[in-house]
Amino acid sequence: xxxxxxxxxxxxxxxxxxxxxxxxxxxxxxxxxxxxxxxxxxxxxxxxxxxxxxxxxxxxxxxxxxxxxxxxxxxxxxxxxxxxxxxxxxxxxxxxxxxxxxxxxxxxxxxxxxxxxxxxxxxxxxxxxxxxxxxxxxxxxxxxxxxxxxxxxxxxxxxxxxxxxxxxxxxxxxxxxxxxxxxxxxxxxxxxxxxxxxxxxxxxxxxxxxxxxxxxxxxxxxxxxxxxxxxxxxxxxxxxxxxxxxxxxxxxxxxxxxxxxxxxxxxxxxxx
Numbered sequence: 405x406x407x408x409x410x411x412x413x414x415x416x417x418x419x420x421x422x423x424x425x426x427x428x429x430x431x432x433x434x435x436x437x438x439x440x441x442x443x444x445x446x447x448x449x450x451x452x453x454x455x456x457x458x459x460x461x462x463x464x465x466x467x468x469x470x471x472x473x474x475x476x477x478x479x480x481x482x483x484x485x486x487x488x489x490x491x492x493x494x495x496x497x498x499x500x501x502x503x504x505x506x507x508x509x510x511x512x513x514x515x516x517x518x519x520x521x522x523x524x525x526x527x528x529x530x531x532x533x534x535x536x537x538x539x540x541x542x543x544x545x546x547x548x549x550x551x552x553x554x555x556x557x558x559x560x561x562x563x564x565x566x567x568x569x570x571x572x573x574x575x576x577x578x579x580x581x582x583x584x585x586x587x588x589x590x591x592x593x594x595x596x597x598x599x600x601x602x603x604x605x606x607x608x609x610x611x612x613x614x615x616x617x618x619x620x621x622x623x624x625x626x627x628x629x630x631x632x633x634x635x636x637x638x639x640x641x642x643x644x645x646x647x648x649x650x651x652x653x654x655x656x657x658x659x660x661x662x663x664x665x666x667x668x669x670x671x672x673x674x675x676x
Contacts, residue, residue, distance in 0.1 A: 405437045405438065405661075405662040405666065406434075406435060406436045406437050406438075406624065406644065406661045406662050407436070407437065407438045407439070407440070407623070407624065407661070407662040407665040407666060407669075407671060408431065408436045408438070408439045408440065408624060408625055408626050408628070408640060409440045409539070409566070409592050409623045409624065409625045409665050409669070410440065410442060410512075410539070410568060410592045410594045410625030410626060410627050410628075411427060411439045411440060411441050411442065411470075411625075411626065411627075411628050411629055412441065412442055412444070412454055412512075412627070412628070412629035412630050413427065413441060413443075413454055413458055413459060413462055413629055414452070414454075414629040414630070422629060423462075424461075424462035424465045424466060424470065425465070425466075427439065427441075427462075427470075427628065427629055428466050428469050428470070430628060430639060430640055430641075431469065431640065433639075433640075433641050434639075434640040434641040434643070434644045435644055436640055436644065437469070437662070437674070438469060438470070438471065438662075438665075438671055438674045439469060439470050439471075440470075440471050440472070440473060440508075440509070440625075440665070440669070441459040441462055441463065441470055441471070441472045441473070442454075442459070442473050442475070442511050442512040442539060443455055443456040443458065443459045443472070443473065443474065443475040443512070444475060444512045444514055445475040445476060445477050446475075446477050446514050446515050446516075447477075448514060448515060448516045448545075448546055449514065456472070456473075456474045456475055456476075456502055456507070459472040459473070459474075460472050460502075460505050460506065460507070463506065467674075468674050469674065471506070471508055471669070471671060471674070472506065472507050472508070473507055473508065473509040473510055473511050473512075473536075473539065474499060474502035474503075474507035474509075474510055474536070475510065475511060475512065475513070476495050476498050476499060476510075476527070477515065478495075478515060478517070478521070478523040478524045478526065478527045479515070479517075479523055480494070480495060480498075492526055492530075495526075495527065495530065496530055499530055499531070499534055499536070500534070503534055503536070507536070508536070508669050508670065508671070509536050509537045509538070509539060509566075509669060510527075510531045510536040510537070510538045510539070511537075511538055511539030511540060511566070512539055512540070512541055512568070513527075513538055513539065513540040513541065513547065514540070514541040514546050514547065515546060515547060516545055516546050517546075517547065518547075518548055518549075518552055519540070519542065519547040519548065519549070519552040519553050519556060520552040520555055520556050524547075525556065528556065528560055528563050528565075529560065529563065531563055532560060532562040532563030532564075533562075537563075537564040537565065537566050537590070537668060537669065538563060538564070538565050538566065539565075539566040539568060539592065540553075540565065540566070540567060540568065541568055541569045541571070542567065542568075542569050542571030542572050543569060543570065543571045544571070547571075548571075549571070550571065550572070550575075550578065553565075553567065553572075553582075554582060554586075557582070557586045557588060557589045558586060560588070561586075561587070561588055562588075563588060564588045564589075564590065564668065565588060565589050565590065566590045566591065566592055566623065567579075567589065567590070567591045567592075568591070568592050568594060568625065568627075569594075569595070570595070570603070572591060573591070573596050573603035573604075574603065576603065576610060576611075576614050579591065579614075579618075580614055580617060580618055583618045583621040583622075584617075584618070589621070590621050590622070590623060590664070590668065591621065591622055591623070592622075592623045592624070592625030593622060593623070593624050593625050593626075593643070593647075593660070594625040594626050594627035594643075595626075595627050595630075597642070597643055597646045597647075604646075604650075605646065608650060608651075611650065612650055612651060612652060615650070615652055615656055615660060616652065616653065616656050619655065619656040619659045619660065620659060620664060621664070622659075622660050622664065623660065623664045623665045623668070624643070624644075624647065624660055624661045624662065624665070626639075626640040626643045628640045644661075647660065647661060
């Protein structure tokens with residue numbers, strides 16, 4: 405089974421056709437059985453904000469094909485009239501409600517804060533309590549930087565983290581060290597083989613070596629439907645074809661393309 409752990413419902417006014425049905429049609433073209441929809445609830449992505457309730461509604465349309473993560477801005481409900489504990493309780497109730505509605509992870513976490521900002525740390529701890537893996541983006545502005553990521557991952561063994569973006573993938577040697585050192589750290593492959601980044605395509609031999617060494621910690625993802633991107637930029641089919649042609653062992657291919665996601669996210673009884 406192929407699981408794409410990194411999909412979005414593109415909310416851009418430029419692409420009205422990008423609804424749940426269109427996303428599933430792309431999955432069909434690529435041979436993807438199950439897709440994970442990631443809402444992004446932070447103003448840093450501009451006018452294309454994607455809400456958790458929209459992701460949940462899409463999953464109800466296609467319950468055998470789509471599952472949803474949830475997302476809450478760590479800065480939500482900030483008030484000079486209430487202590488931080490009040491804010492945290494509001495966030496906790498929101499996450500609890502999302503879990504009741506079927507959300508199986510948290511993300512895409514994408515805030516213009518240091519990755520170890522105290523407000524985000526509170527969020528990561530809650531996710532651990534609810535057994536929600538945290539899928540996060542890293543770049544020089546949002547969730548900076550990888551040194552902070554390592555400190556958090558090392559200090560929170562009860563929370564699973566899934567790294568994404570060029571900031572995570574820019575150094576394969578470092579990434580392999582982190583994946584080997586920390587049982588609670590994983591990565592998804594978006595956008596490593598498309599227009600958005602070429603960490604795996606740049607050196608197929610090194611990529612095979614990396615994937616075989618970290619076969620139990622890497623999950624297939626495409627970033628299809630990413631906000632603001634051209635529709636063809638993150639079409640999932642070329643990603644699937646790339647991994648099929650990489651020459652991985654059968655066990656590694658099966659783990660990366662779906663087995664690891666099924667295990668970590670407990671995805672059962674879904675698919676074409």
